[in-house]
Amino acid sequence: MTYHQKHFIALCMATLLWLVSIPVVWGADIPVVSGTVIDGDGEPVIGATIREQNTPNATFTNVDGEFTLKLTSKNPVLEISFIGYKTVKLPVTSSTVRVTMETEATDLDEVVVVAYGQQKKVTVTGSVAAVGSAEIKKSSEPNLAATLSGKLPGLTTMQQSGAPGEDDVKMFLRGAATTNGTSPLILVDGIPRTSMSEIDPNEVQSISVLKDASSTAVFGVRGANGVILITTRRGEEGKINVHGQVNYSMQQFNYWPEGRHSYDFVRLANEAALNDGGVPKYTDAQVAMYDLWKTGGSSDPTIRYWYPDTDWGDVYLKDHSNMVQANVNISGGSKKLFKFDSIKFLWQPNQ
Incomplete structure (x- = not known):
């Protein structure tokens, strides 16, 4: 082997070693992308999943809806997803992006909880009604049973007092069927309960009501007056999220009868x-x-x-009652362990 041949081979080896030492970044001019994810109202979406398409490379948005992700593929495409929102696929053409997610409310309406699992609403032949957590939270009532008034067809609620601890509500789902008992069967995550007054509305994910014979047959005699299935919220994989809110409201009579002198x-x-x-x-x-x-x-x-x-009504009854509700939710977890905690405080000073 001549001197020039040896010199050429040594030059090729050096060049190869230099190329191997350079980190491979297919994103070319965009090795890292960062951005913000918001909803239709401009509020940040917390805990949204940002995944590089066709790769295990992923991250989550923080409390401000912001994220940063290192790219590992050529011509990368981001998949942004979150429960209740439509998945967004975004080709990366800039190192900074801003994504607006659209709500997908049909997901909750199409799925109902039945006695033996979950089914799409269009495939259920029995009489089943469902209401989601968003609809429940619209009411300022601290009692879960009272929040269902007027929201589920066939459900009649009667409340005799609004005082804390005395605001239990009587419910009639299929009328007064027997003289021994008229209340529907209440199941919270599959466990029978005598009342739902102790459940915080912020802890509820969805409520399904089974009314006709075909829907309640699996419960036997206990479901003769109808069945109310309550599914509570669960923690989700990701960072620990803390959500707090304070609501102030006033309660008053819808109609005040005029008394006689x-x-x-x-x-x-x-x-x-x-x-x-x-x-x-x-x-x-x-x-x-x-x-x-x-x-x-x-x-x-x-x-x-x-x-x-x-006027005894004016003596014993007030024009209105103030009410303050404070709630703190803590959720998060890993792939093997999920956690959801809820703390509620109710104050009614005028009672």
Whole structure:
């Protein structure tokens, strides 16, 4: 081998070693891409998955909806996905991107929970109604059963008190079927419960109601009055997310009946007694004493005591009741362990 041949081979080897030492980056001019993911209202999407198409290379958005991803393929395409939003496929042509995701509300409407799992709504032949967490949170009611009022067909709710701890709601799903029990069967994640008043609406993922015989047959006699299936929220794989909110609301009567004054009441009572063939309950002298209230009443405390004109609704009931609700949700986890915690505080100072 001549000197020139040896020199040429040595030059080729050096060139090859130099090329091997250079890191291979197929993204050419764009080795790293960063950006922001927002929704239709301009709010950041937290925990969205950013994946380089056809590769295991992926990352997640932070609390501000921002991300950074090193590219490993030629002509890379980003896949941005998140639960409840349409998946976005974006070819990388710049080192900085801004992605707006569109909601996909049909996903929750098309899937309902039944006794033996989940099915698409169009394939369920029985009478099943469902409501999602977004619809439940629109109500300011602290009681989960009260939030369902008017949201599910065939479900009747009756609430006798709005005080914390005393606001349990009676529910009738298929009417009063028997004399022994009329309440529907309540299952929370498959476990029977006697009431849903202790469940925080922020912990609920979805609620399905089974009403007809074909839907409730699997539950036997216990499902005779209908079945309410409650699915609670679960943690999701990713970083720990903390979400807090504070709501202030006021409760008041939709209709406040106008009461009768005492001088009208005694006349109506006498008229009712005469119509029944009896004698008047109040004498003309007593009626005259009640009539004093038409001119402002009497200063005599004895007369005001024996012939009162008191509006008891105004005495015992307030015009409105203030209510403050605070809630903190913590979710996250790994591939093997998920975690979701919820803490709620309710304050009603006017009760």
